[in-house]
Structures are given as C-alpha cells and as structure tokens.
Amino acid sequence: MKFSSENLKAGEIVRVSGQFFTLRDNSVKKLVDILKSGGKIPLDLSGAYAFFAAPTPGFRESRASIGPTTSARMAGFVPYLLDCGVRGFVGKGAIPDDAVGALLAHGGLYFQALGGVGAYYGSRVVDMRPLMFEELGPEAVFLVDVADFPLVISIDSGGGIFF
Amino acid sequence: MRIVDGTEIVSAVRRLFIDINYEPESLCGVRFDDDSMGDFERSLADVLQENIVKSASERRPLCQDCGVAQLFVKVGKNLSFSGAPSLEILLNRGVEEAYRDGLLRKSTVCDPFERVNEGKNLPAFIHWELCDGDKLEIYGIAKGGGSENVSTQKMLVPAVGREGVADFVFETLRNAGGKGCPPYFVGVGVGGTFDSVAALAKKALLEQVCEDNELLETINKKIKNLGFGVLGFPGICPVKAVYVKKAPTHIAMMPAAVALNCHSFRVGKVIL
Numbered sequence: 001m002k003f004s005s006e007n008l009k010a011g012e013i014v015r016v017s018g019q020f021f022t023l024r025d026n027s028v029k030k031l032v033d034i035l036k037s038g039g040k041i042p043l044d045l046s047g048a049y050a051f052f053a054a055p056t057p058g059f060r061e062s063r064a065s066i067g068p069t070t071s072a073r074m075a076g077f078v079p080y081l082l083d084c085g086v087r088g089f090v091g092k093g094a095i096p097d098d099a100v101g102a103l104l105a106h107g108g109l110y111f112q113a114l115g116g117v118g119a120y121y122g123s124r125v126v127d128m129r130p131l132m133f134e135e136l137g138p139e140a141v142f143l144v145d146v147a148d149f150p151l152v153i154s155i156d157s158g159g160g161i162f163f
Numbered sequence: 164m165r166i167v168d169g170t171e172i173v174s175a176v177r178r179l180f181i182d183i184n185y186e187p188e189s190l191c192g193v194r195f196d197d198d199s200m201g202d203f204e205r206s207l208a209d210v211l212q213e214n215i216v217k218s219a220s221e222r223r224p225l226c227q228d229c230g231v232a233q234l235f236v237k238v239g240k241n242l243s244f245s246g247a248p249s250l251e252i253l254l255n256r257g258v259e260e261a262y263r264d265g266l267l268r269k270s271t272v273c274d275p276f277e278r279v280n281e282g283k284n285l286p287a288f289i290h291w292e293l294c295d296g297d298k299l300e301i302y303g304i305a306k307g308g309g310s311e312n313v314s315t316q317k318m319l320v321p322a323v324g325r326e327g328v329a330d331f332v333f334e335t336l337r338n339a340g341g342k343g344c345p346p347y348f349v350g351v352g353v354g355g356t357f358d359s360v361a362a363l364a365k366k367a368l369l370e371q372v373c374e375d376n377e378l379l380e381t382i383n384k385k386i387k388n389l390g391f392g393v394l395g396f397p398g399i400c401p402v403k404a405v406y407v408k409k410a411p412t413h414i415a416m417m418p419a420a421v422a423l424n425c426h427s428f429r430v431g432k433v434i435l
Contacts, residue, residue: 013206026278056227058266065218065227065268070309070342092309093342093395114210115309115344115394116427118227119218137280138227138268150210152396 001049001088008109008153010160016111016149020051020090021131024069024139028077031132031141035084042131043141045085052091054138056118059128065118066125066144068092071110075099082106090151094163103155110155112163124149165239165297167435169246169253172299175433176234176257179303181265183429184229186219189371190428195346195393197400204398211346211393211426226427229267230305232258232287235362235369241297251289254301258287270308290362298434302369305429310343316361319417328353328419329381335421336386336402341395344425346403351382352420354410364420367406369430375407382407393426403428 001018008014021043023031034041052074055066071091078089079102088109095110103110113121127145134140154162183189193215196208218225234254247253262269262284269284294300315335319327332351339347352363353375373379382405392398403426412418424430 013203054227054268054270056224056229056266056268058223061266063221063223063266065224067227069228070312092344093340114207115341116226116228116307116425117210117214119221119223119225120210120214122223122227123217123221137282138270139280 008156010153010156010162012153013150014111014153016151017147018049018145020049020144020146022053022055022142022144023050023074024052024054025073026136026139027133027141028074032077032080045081047085047087049088049090050081050086051144052089055122055128055142055144056138059125064125064128065122067118067121068113068115071095078102082108100155100161104159107157108155109153109157111151112154113151121149164241164243167242167244167299169244171435172244172250172253173246173257173260175435176254176301176303177260177264179301179431179433180232180258180261180267180305183303183305183431184224184265184267185222187429187431189430190215193403193428195400195403195426200392200398200400204392204396204400207393207396208400224267225429226307226425227268228270228307228309229262229284230307230429231271232262232284233304233306233365234287235290235292235302235366237292237294237300239294239296239298242299254289255285255287259283259285300432300434302432303430304365304369307344307425307427310347310423310425313339313343314364314420314422316418316420318357319419321415321417323417325378325381327417328378329385331419332382332421333385333389335423336389339423340391343423344427345391345395345401346393346426347401348403348424348428349405350422350424351378351405351407352409352422353378353407353417354412355418356412357418359410360418360420361422363408363410364422367408368422368424370408371404371406373405373407374409378407379405
C-alpha cells in the first residue's frame with residue numbers, strides 16, 4: 001500500500017494507492033468461519049488491508065461505484081483478523097472500544113472513507129475482481145486496486161485516534 | 164375509465180429509478196459547501212460535490228448503496244391498466260429492470276434471518292393511496308441502509324407540543340452522528356398512528372414540503388449545535404434541509420417520526 005504521506009497521523013486526510021479486499025456483514029462471518037475451522041482461503045492476509053464495502057456491478061463497463069459501509073457492524077471480527085495478519089481496515093464511522101484496543105495493541109491502522117461518494121471512489125478503482133463467495137452478490141469478497149483514494153486516518157500506528 | 168398501457172408503467176418506473184440513482188432532480192443545484200466551514204469540512208464537502216458531477220458525467224451510481232426501492236403510489240379511481248393482473252406486478256417489473264439495466268446494486272434480501280440475495284432488488288416497498296381522477300402518480304425513493312438505520316419513531320405525549328417534537332428531532336440527529344452520511348435531508352412526520360407516522364415522515368422527504376412553519380423554526384433553532392458536520396466529522400453543517408408533514412391523531416397521542424436521508428438524496432416523481 002502506498003500513502004501520499006510518510007507520517008500517518010490521525011485526523012489527516014491521506015491519499016492511498018494499492019489493494020484492498022472487501023468485507024461485509026455476510027462475507028466476514030463466512031471468511032472467519034473458514035479460518036477458524038482451519039480451512040484455506042485464496043488470499044494472503046498478512047499485511048492485507050480490508051475495506052468494509054460492497055460495490056455496484058459495472059466495473060467492466062467503467063461504471064462501478066464503491067464506498068464504505070458502517071464499520072461497527074463488522075468490528076467484532078477486527079481482533080481476530082488482526083491476529084491473522086491484517087494490517088489495516090477501511091470503513092465508515094467510529095468502532096467500539098474492543099476493536100480500537102486490538103488495533104492499538106497490534107499497531108494496526110483504521111481509516112474512514114467518505115460515505116456516500118461511490119461515483120467519486122469508483123472512478124479511482126483501477127481493477128476489481130470477485131475472489132470468494134460470489135453467491136453473496138455485492139457482499140462477495142472482491143479484490144479492489146485503487147489509485148489516489150482519499151481516506152481520513154482515524155487510528156494511526158502511534159495510538160492517535162480521530163473519530 | 165382510462166386504460167394505461169402496462170409497458171408504459173414499467174418503463175416509467177424503470178426510468179425513474181435509473182434517473183434518481185444517477186442524476187436526481189432532488190440534488191439539482193444543491194451545494195454542500197458553506198462559507199462558514201473550516202478547511203477540513205470544506206474539503207469533504209468538495210468531494211460530495213464532485214461525486215454529483217462524476218455520477219452524471221461517468222454514469223456511475225451516486226452511491227454504491229442504491230437502496231431498497233420504495234414507491235408511494237396514488238391511483239386514480241378512474242384508472243385501469245393493461246399488461247398484468249395487478250399494478251404491483253408492473254411496478255416491481257419496472258424496479259427489476261431499473262436495477263438490472265442501470266447497473267445498480269441489488270441490496271434487498273428476501274428473509275431477515277436467511278438473508279439470501281436473489282439479485283433483483285425485489286420486492287419494491289409500495290405504499291398505496293386511492294384518490295379521485297384518472298391519473299397514476301408515482302413517487303420513488305432509493306433509500307440506503309445507513310440513513311434508514313438511524314431513522315426513528317416515537318409515541319410522544321400531546322403536552323410536549325412543538326418543543327418536544329423538536330427535541331426528538333435533535334436527539335435523533337445527535338444519535339445518528341455520521342452513521343447515516345450527513346448532511347442530512349430530514350423528513351419529520353407528526354400525528355396519525357403508530358404505523359402511519361413513519362410513512363408520513365418519509366412522505367415529507369418525497370414531497371419536500373413544510374406543513375408547519377412554527378415547528379420548522381423550533382427545529383432549526385435546536386439543531387444549530389449538533390457537534391458534528393459533513394459526514395459526522397468535526398464541523399458545523401450536518402443538516403441540509405428539514406421537511407414536515409402532519410396528520411390528524413387521537414386525543415391521547417402525539418406520534419412522531421424522523422426519516423433521515425443521507426446527502427445522496429435520491430427521490431423523484433412521475434405522473435401518468
């Protein structure tokens with residue numbers, strides 16, 4: 001993941017380029033169930049960045065939209081995913097204390113994407129493909145490559161918090 | 164009796180839901196920036212503004228959450244239709260075609276526990292009203308989950324009056340914070356019954372009217388200092404507009420509802 005600034009400080013806007021994998025209500029539960037039962041997934045979580053999001057169709061037509069959903073709904077899985085090596089999370093809104101605590105303990109990062117600007121973010125997606133759980137439709141796990149994606153740093157690796 | 168061709172109804176609904184997801188009239192001329200904003204809030208407002216431009220120019224849906232499709236339909240008593248045994252079938256067909264052909268996200272699941280997504284964004288959620296005449300009036304709203312989740316309904320007591328209703332609006336907005344993607348468009352319903360007041364609040368959003376200026380003034384005074392701004396971040400501009408509708412009610416009741424809509428205000432209307 002490339003950041004427009006070397007010092008990520010909570011409360012600042014940073015522009016991000018790189019790859020996310022998407023997670024949602026249904027898919028995060030399924031993913032964690034597989035991992036906990038010792039199953040394999042086609043994704044290396046070590047150093048990965050999760051994006052709580054579900055895109056519209058239309059990437060092939062260059063007409064997709066994507067944006068964050070409320071992180072708090074998926075936050076219960078954050079501590080486990082950090083243990084699995086996930087480096088950072090992107091979503092919308094504040095997250096509960098136990099997820100904050102786990103992020104601080106791991107030196108993990110939490111970013112807030114701007115809510116409801118799917119067309120704006122969609123135009124900054126350079127590649128998008130479904131990876132797992134396609135039967136969930138928009139809630140499938142997608143790999144999303146982005147360029148110049150503005151995000152608000154909400155928990156930095158130095159323990160700074162901004163909600 | 165006037166008979167409307169069913170295909171005309173399907174195509175009108177299809178067009179309505181595609182239009183409101185890309186270029187709704189409800190966002191025409193809306194500005195989210197404000198001279199009194201600080202730099203941080205303004206930079207967020209600028210992105211909201213650019214999103215509206217990108218949606219129209221690149222034909223990308225305004226928001227990835229293209230909502231559940233809700234229709235408020237007024238059916239003239241002297242109107243009939245061809246093409247299907249019920250109007251409901253035609254309206255649902257229009258919604259299905261809009262979400263398929265408009266490359267819109269299908270977010271409706273069929274059962275609240277099983278949560279299987281059949282990929283059609285059906286059923287449409289329809290409110291019916293029978294009225295005089297031979298026209299079919301269809302209001303559509305693409306309502307995202309974020310702002311629907313922070314909308315509220317409460318049975319107040321009559322004695323609280325406008326102050327009490329305004330307090331309830333304030334409380335709803337403060338609890339919502341950034342969760343429903345502000346700046347909010349706020350629909351307030353007062354009166355009616357437990358079940359009807361929520362629909363009344365949503366009708367206020369659809370019709371963009373104010374039926375009680377005194378309540379509006381009281382609300383506007385109270386919500387000046389909500390403690391957050393654009394998208395819930397520190398700032399000063401969390402509300403874009405407030406609409407009010409009221410209805411007759413019981414001597415013992417003061418039902419109130421607050422329908423919050425995100426900044427991506429996607430409503431529209433078609434008359435056949």
